[in-house]
Amino acid sequence: MNNLEKEIISLLEKKHKFIGDDCAVFDDFVITTDSLVEHVHFDLNISTPYQVGVKTVCANLSDIAAMGAKPEYFLTSLSLPPACPFFIEGFLQGIEETLSRFNVELIGGDTTGSKTFVFINAVAIGKVINKPVFRSGAKVGDKIYLAGVPGYSAIGYYLIKNNIEIKDPNYAYAVKKHLEPLPQVEEGIIIGKNNLATAMIDISDGLSKEIGEICRLSGTGCILYSQLFKLPEIDLFEEKDLLNYFLHSGEEYILLFTSPLEEDEITEFLPEAYVIGEITDEREVLLEVGYSLVKLKDLTYNHFDNRKGLY
Numbered sequence: 001m002n003n004l005e006k007e008i009i010s011l012l013e014k015k016h017k018f019i020g021d022d023c024a025v026f027d028d029f030v031i032t033t034d035s036l037v038e039h040v041h042f043d044l045n046i047s048t049p050y051q052v053g054v055k056t057v058c059a060n061l062s063d064i065a066a067m068g069a070k071p072e073y074f075l076t077s078l079s080l081p082p083a084c085p086f087f088i089e090g091f092l093q094g095i096e097e098t099l100s101r102f103n104v105e106l107i108g109g110d111t112t113g114s115k116t117f118v119f120i121n122a123v124a125i126g127k128v129i130n131k132p133v134f135r136s137g138a139k140v141g142d143k144i145y146l147a148g149v150p151g152y153s154a155i156g157y158y159l160i161k162n163n164i165e166i167k168d169p170n171y172a173y174a175v176k177k178h179l180e181p182l183p184q185v186e187e188g189i190i191i192g193k194n195n196l197a198t199a200m201i202d203i204s205d206g207l208s209k210e211i212g213e214i215c216r217l218s219g220t221g222c223i224l225y226s227q228l229f230k231l232p233e234i235d236l237f238e239e240k241d242l243l244n245y246f247l248h249s250g251e252e253y254i255l256l257f258t259s260p261l262e263e264d265e266i267t268e269f270l271p272e273a274y275v276i277g278e279i280t281d282e283r284e285v286l287l288e289v290g291y292s293l294v295k296l297k298d299l300t301y302n303h304f305d306n307r308k309g310l311y
């Protein structure tokens with residue numbers, strides 16, 4: 001999280017005890033909301049309305065997955081400028097197709113005009129499987145796991161923005177990952193059902209920030225070991241750039257979790273998951289590169305500051 005966003009959320013966290021996780025929990029349910037704003041989360045000369053619909057579902061279902069819960073219901077609200085009626089059909093198709101992929105029911109929403117851009121908000125509701133997996137449960141000595149390879153979303157954005165078209169399945173994957181990401185719903189359910197994680201979060205802002213959130217809320221620190229990272233395979237970039245994409249790319253919607261279990265016990269359930277580090281009591285987020293330990297810098301997307309990051 002970045003400064004102003006961080007300040008607002010920590011003010012809210014102090015006053016409201018249920019704020020601070022991927023979802024709020026009530027009875028046996030979890031609930032989340034996320035907004036997508038034109039020119040912030042998407043540009044209509046890059047994304048089709050269908051793809052914006054897919055991303056809207058993904059952002060919200062990913063938060064449900066990050067609680068180890070099963071998504072069940074969805075609401076979506078849309079504010080459209082006068083020149084945009086064309087948006088609705090494709091957008092709703094993206095919403096409906098993605099929801100039906102995960103057996104989630106659309107149960108409501110709202111539609112208004114907008115004097116400026118397209119604004120979208122959605123709400124997703126899920127059912128707790130065993131118990132919710134919070135961001136705050138990491139324990140010293142736990143291993144840190146990733147359920148996929150982050151980096152491709154920001155790479156895809158770079159390729160599109162720079163009109164780089166290379167016929168290679170990994171390049172195509174990066175572009176698709178940016179435009180039409182899918183949430184790790186199955187993985188979230190497996191983690192919840194089998195009590196695999198002590199803490200979990202999804203990567204919407206970037207691995208570097210999300211691991212910081214797990215540590216902050218768990219009262220711990222961590223060390224990430226760069227030699228364990230599975231970097232994106234895109235030959236346009238040098239290793240140091242791939243490392244930055246891995247650490248700071250947002251909108252990845254990959255599950256990041258901690259667990260006392262060994263890697264082979266985790267891969268029995270989640271073949272794609274792998275260890276990237278461990279939880280420590282030092283209260284610092286450190287990265288081991290070569291033989292040195294460095295503090296993680298922040299190149300993630302910043303909503304309130306135009307400093308030079310990945311985007």
Ligand SMILES: Nc1ncnc2c1ncn2[C@@H]1O[C@H](COP(=O)(O)OP(=O)(O)O)[C@@H](O)[C@H]1O
Nearest residue numbers: 001009012018019020021022023034063204205
């Ligand atoms: N304007 C707001 N009012 C109330 N709670 C908020 C607001 N903005 C963020 N939050 C809460 O702060 C926490 C952190 O938000 P965020 O980092 O955006 O989570 P996520 O990445 O899951 O969307 C969440 O629990 C979220 O519900």
Ligand SMILES: Cc1ncc(C[n+]2csc(CCOP(=O)(O)OP(=O)(O)O)c2C)c(N)n1
Nearest residue numbers: 034039040041042043204205250251301311
């Ligand atoms: C036009 C455009 N610029 C930049 C991005 C990249 N981007 C926008 S917001 C964001 C961070 C994630 O969004 P946020 O609303 O903070 O997600 P949350 O953590 O609330 O789920 C990223 C990486 C994009 N998708 N499109």
Ligand SMILES: [Mg+2]
Nearest residue numbers: 033034035204
């Ligand atoms: Mg948010």
